[in-house]
Structures are given as structure tokens and as C-alpha cells.
Amino acid sequence: MSGSAAARAPNRLRINPRTLAAAAAHIGRVPSGVILFVVVLVLFSAAVPEFLSARNVTNILLATSPLAILALGMALVMLTNGIDLSVGACISFISVLTAAVLGPGHPIWLSILAAILASALVGALNGMIVALMGIPAFIVTLGTMGIATGLALIIGNGQTLYWEKNWFNGVALSYLLGVPLAFWIVLVLFAAVLWIVHQSVFGRHIYGIGCNEEALRLCGVRIARTKIAVYALNGGFVGIASLLITSRIASGNPNIGVGWEFEAVAAAAIGGVTFMGGRGHPAFAMISAVTITMLLNGLGLLGINTSIQYVSVGAVLIVGMSLNILLERMTLLK
């Protein structure tokens, strides 16, 4: 373990916040997510004739949107050496919350605001416990996962909540210039994340925390504030994803979030964002989110049992991560 860490050290030191070249070197490593993307694309296009039809591509874009948003947020969290396992539970919580606000006829903007704020608040809470108490992120977010699952059940008394049909129902399924509106939202958030990662000081701090937290602290960077901001940002993304899902199912379902955290982590991990933090790029996480969606979509088109789809995501994560480690060893040998 220590051997590989030592071998990686010079690679880490090369990351210079100032130069574009450093950023390019940073992105240079191609993660298994890209390879899997091509493999899945080629395999399914060959096996299923309608896979690349306009209708199915639109389907994939629609289905990808929430996961791509989650993958972007999760990638940022994982870059700081963290993780957020409460994502799925949070989606359920926000879904029920949105429905609970919409149900009595409150304005739609209020429910959207409440959803994003509440979700960001859960994220900030995660961040505070992680940053201020120094507790491993996975156990903190495992705890908040339980709490959020509980909240989703408690708010709706264990029931699925409905509201009177309004324009919010149509958001997830509406189109702009032939592309799902949901995917436009993804692109906007992607641009924002790109700006954060490449242009902002905040982004540099995110990578810095993942690479060498202690050095950054000695430079006078307020680590805790950055971490809390990252978790809160991820929370906000989760809120947006949950709104898309809730709009699509037109109800507040306390079980709708089950498994999303896993797919989000899988997308980020296959996309080359390591669990040791500081390396990887959110763009690859997003591509891997598309890969996972294509895989599920393709298996569905082939008429394969949905339970096997569960298995396949688990298997893809293990294969993808093992492949990443293999690729890393190969680049180190060069």
C-alpha cells in the first residue's frame, strides 16, 4: 500500500494550481469509464438495432439526467477525499418534501426552493460533521442516510404523496430544441462544475484537500469551510436531481431514492475519481453516468430481468475500478 502511495507522490506534486498545462496533465489519464463507454456503446449498437434510434437516445438522455447531476456532485465530494452515501435517502426525503409542499397548494417556486435548500442543508450538515469532527465521511453519511430515510417516511407517514397536477409535472418530460429539458439542466450544471474545477479558487482548494490536506491547511486555507461548501453543493445537486425524478413520477415516493447513491458513486469511481481524493475529473464521472444508463437501457431493451440489472451495476463497479487500478499501474510502468 505504502509502495504505491510513494510512487504516486511525484505525480501529485506536479499538480500546480496555476498552469493550464498542469490541468491538462491532470485530465490526461483516461479512466476505465471512457473505455467502458465505448465498449457498451459498440456492444449494444451491434446487439440491439433500435439502441441508437432517435427515440432511444432521447430515452437515454432523459434517464441519464438525474444520475449525471448526482455524479457531478459526488465527483466533487470524492475529490476532497470524501463520499456521500446519503444521496439516495436524500432523494426520497426531498421527493416527499416537495410533494408535501405542493400538496396543500403552495406555489411551485416555493416547493422548488424548499427542496433545494433542504437538500443543501442536509449536505452542509454532512460536511460540518465530516470537517469539524474529523469522522470518516462514509460513516457520517451512513448515519444521515438513516435519518433521511426516516424523514422521508415520517413526513408522508410512510405513504406516497400526490398533488394536484400543475406545470411542475411536465418539467421532466418537456423538450427544448428536441433535447429533454432535464438534459439542458445537466449541461448548465456541468458548465458550472467545469468553471469551479478550472477557473475558481474553490476548485483548486477541492483538489488540494484531496491531494494534501495538511499542506493546504499550513498555507492558510480554511479547510472546514471548503469541505462544508462541497457537501452543501452536492446536496443542492441532489435536490435538483430529486426534483427531476419527482416531476417525472408526479408523486413524492419515500422509496424512490433507493440505489441512486450507489449508481452515483459507481459513476464517479468508474470515471476515475479515486477514493483517495485529489485525482479525476467530473467530466469523466458524467460520461460514466451515461455509460451506466446505457448499460441499464440496453439490458432492458434485450429483455433482461431487472434484477440482473442490479447485479450488472455492481459488477461494472468492481470491474471498472479494478480496471482503473490496472491502468494506473500501466501508466506508472511507462
Add this chain to the structure above:
Amino acid sequence: MKRLDFLLRVSVLLLLALVILAANPNFGKLGNLVNVVRQASLLYILGIGMTLVIIVGGVDLSNGAVLALSSCLFALCVVHKVPIPIAVIVALLIGAACGLLNGLTIVFARIPPFIATFAMMYIARGLAYYFMHSSSIQGFDARFRFIGTGSVLGVPMPIVWAGLLYLIFHTLLENAPFGVSIRAVGANPESSRLAGLNLNRTTIVVYTLNGLLAALAGLVYTARLNNAEPVIGGSFPLDTIAAVIIGGASLFGGEGHLAGTLVGVLILTLILNGMNLMGIPSIWQSFITGSVILLMIGAQTYAKQIGSRRLSART
């Protein structure tokens, strides 16, 4: 110090029992007490495995799903007229195989335990649904059901299993060389590697044992409820982790005792049972479990920080 720690947890347990008793006298009835302990035994069988895993510095999110998978495969074997002893062995082997796979991915693919076991959770749960076609199987042989519903000298079988496993694993952990290496690997992987311990083998064996225990718990569960279905055990990972942490194990590895875990399991079961008696709806369960995990971890970290501050003040 360690004994004081343990006594503290036991007194919390007793205090909790008194509070529940004061709120609802029904709690003190022998029937309810036996029920609580029986409920706790199943969680404890899983807790033993989780304790080992947490001591070695890992965590397991897949025990509920592995429990479901082995229980379902056992039921399918029975349906297909496989003799029960062989079906039991198949179920145990499946559990051990899942555990082994966890260990292998953690050791050789270097995937963090919570992710590797998370993936296993999906794989096992998905396979359980696939094999069962999302249905359930009921009605097992009375001789098999004895391992969950029977009793020996008036002690219900789940409690017998928990006691037996406690004895075995307590001896393994406290008196056998293997126990020493588990603790060493968890406490400081690098120095135990330099001391010549086989890190990989220890980790893999621990995860395999954990899978085996999950399968055993699955069999007892199936025998008791006379039912096997792929959906069971969803809350077990969170529950067992909470119980083990309440019992004083450290998530940073190296620390943890089976006696502590026993107290942890009892405390958690009492909380859930007490809620039940007080008429708090079961939808509060995961909220409570999650809060307990956060509170316990917070207290643990706080105590550790104070401890290290004192230590540095002294030196």
C-alpha cells in the same frame, strides 16, 4: 479502563431498561424479555461478523443481502428436493463465497471496503430477486425449523446459536493467534506487515467468516419465520454497524470486543422494542438508528480527542 468502559455501557443498558419499564410495565413480562433477547440474537450473529470486520478496519454493507441470498438459495434447494443437510451446506457456502469475494476485491482490487461490500450488496440482492422471481417460499420441514423455533432446556434456539457463536468467536478473538493478528492488522496495517503478518490472508479470512455468519443468520431467520424472500434484511447493515459501534468498537480499526457488541445489540434492540411498546410507529426506526450512529460516533471521536489532548499534556 477497558472494564470501566464496558461497565458504562452495561449501566446504559440497565438504565434504558428501567426507563422503558417505568413507561410501560408490559416490558418486564417474561414473554417480552425473551422476545427481546431472541430478536437480539439474530442481530448478534450478524454483529459478531461485523465486529471482526470492523476490528480489521473494514465495514460490511452487504450482510443483509448475503443473508437474503443464502436464505433464498436454501429455499430453492429445498423446493427442488435437495436433502436439507446439503441445502444447508449450499447456503453456508454461498454466504462464505460472497464474503470471500468481498475480501478478494478489497485486498487485490484495493477497493475501499464500504464500496466493495456495497457492490456485493447489489449483486447478492439482485441475484436473490433473480432466482426467486421476486416471490417467496414458505413451509419448511419441521426438523429444519427446529434451528429457529425449537428450544434446548427451555432456551430458544436463536439464543443458543448466539451463545455458541459467542463462545467460539470470543475464544478465537481473545485467545487464539488469529485474534491477535486481526487486531494488529486493524490497529496498524503497516507495522503488522513489517512484523511478518499476512495482511491479505487475515483480511480475506475475516470477510469470509463474516459471509458465513450472515448465511447462518439467514438460515435461522428462515427457520424462525418459515419464509424465504429476497427482500429481507434491508436494515441489517445499518443496525449491525450501529450495534457494534455502540458496543465500543472503533471504525478506525483495532478495537472492539464481542461482549461489547452484545451490549450494543441489546441496547439497539431495547430502543426499537421500547419504541414499539410506547406506540411510536416503526417508520421512525431508521431515523433513530441513523441518529444513534451519528451520536455514538460523535461521542467516540470527542472522547478520543479529549484523551489524546490529556496524553499530550502529560508528556
